[in-house]
């Protein structure tokens with residue numbers, strides 16, 4: 357495997373990394389909840405949440421550029437889902453332009469929905485990224501287990517984590533194989549080839565995932581998560597969560 | 613000597629209809645070291661997976677260390693067996709070298725101190741000292757193979773199933789691995805390999821698989837019988 361695991365920064369030593377992961381999970385979940393329940397037009401609140409998140413990144417000593425870059429992966433999905441709403445949803449026209457013979461309207465309501473989806477998804481992804489990047493994966497899973505998270509969900513997450521990398525790995529191998537054979541073709545043929553490649557990708561990933569699972573079984577895996585990190589809620593955990601939670605609460609319901 | 617592996621009348625086909633073997637018999641006695649050779653696709657890896665209870669449907673009888681292969685005994689059987697996979701990337705599924713080697717031990721509920729000590733000792737032993745924190749995906753192929761071997765050795769199994777332990781290794785890494793395997797004197801071993809020199813050194817008995825069956829089982833002299841090997845499509 358030549359890609360990086362997503363908790364590759366989990367060994368940094370920072371206050372955020374040292375927090376008990378149950379505290380972290382709860383605080384980040386509440387932050388996420390506060391963000392997604394904020395009304396879409398409240399740009400100021402989103403800005404403040406963004407500032408809090410930046411502060412957490414700063415405290416966690418995670419490389420800022422890296423986190424921001426990774427958080428951008430949501431943008432294509434947001435665009436795909438919400439971009440066209442701008443032109444179709446609403447009554448109040450803010451501006452309009454012509455493409456050929458068609459008149460295109462930009463609606464105010466549509467813009468609001470777009471802004472809403474964009475802010476919320478981007479900030480949420482940032483939250484999740486910080487949580488995942490600052491916590492050793494097994495420790496995170498064990499934390500979920502301690503918080504009585506359903507066992508089946510924990511297993512799904514843990515396999516997702518392993519298999520996503522197998523998928524990427526397999527994709528890499530395939531890309532190299534294709535490139536090394538000088539893949540050039542007309543568009544139609546290209547699309548056809550790409551289609552069968554994607555099919556192959558899923559089949560081969562499935563087979564490898566199965567072998568990885570066998571390798572886990574052969575070393576006595578029974579579905580239990582093991583982490584060596586201790587669970588202990590100390591002073592720092594309490595102070596950190598109190599400060600952050602009051603900040604979150606203030607931003608969410610304060611008057612601006 | 614007692615048979616630690618006892619296979620009778622074993623037949624297996626993959627769900628897609630590929631017949632792998634029919635009615636094969638195989639015994640390995642305690643401490644014995646058996647080499648398996650055979651052309652690509654002969655079913656060598658499949659046989660090892662069956663012996664470790666990783667493929668659960670088969671016809672015939674498999675008894676490991678006195679335990680018949682069934683749901684009840686599979687955990688016990690797996691505890692006895694250390695399985696080195698053909699492709700180390702199938703066996704390396706945790707971020708750091710430490711996590712990978714410690715995985716099996718953690719499943720056995722061994723205390724943290726003991727695990728750390730065992731992992732450190734085994735990494736020193738296989739020549740990767742101070743590699744605990746390294747990311748497994750940054751290692752070379754040979755190093756990943758060594759880490760896989762370490763993760764099997766550390767469990768101290770009674771039986772080793774080694775699927776092509778020396779393939780794709782450079783001369784030095786190959787020699788290191790052969791040396792470790794030859795030091796495992798008390799345990800039973802089944803070694804799949806296309807590396808006849810290694811088998812010559814490590815095994816007392818050779819099994820040749822092909823045409824959905826076992827074509828030969830006996831003395832390792834066969835490794836230099838070119839006429840017979842050719843007949844077995846080797």
Ligand SMILES: Nc1ncnc2c1ncn2[C@@H]1O[C@H](COP(=O)(O)OP(=O)(O)OP(=O)(O)O)[C@@H](O)[C@H]1O
Nearest residue numbers: 626627628630632651652653654655656657658659
């Ligand atoms: N998951 C599967 N589904 C269907 N057929 C399979 C599967 N895995 C392997 N086979 C087939 O079973 C046969 C035996 O495969 P196996 O991997 O055991 O061979 P092998 O002797 O280990 O070969 P090699 O020397 O190439 O490693 C082959 O014909 C292979 O195509």
Ligand SMILES: [Mg+2]
Nearest residue numbers: 656657658698
């Ligand atoms: Mg094989």
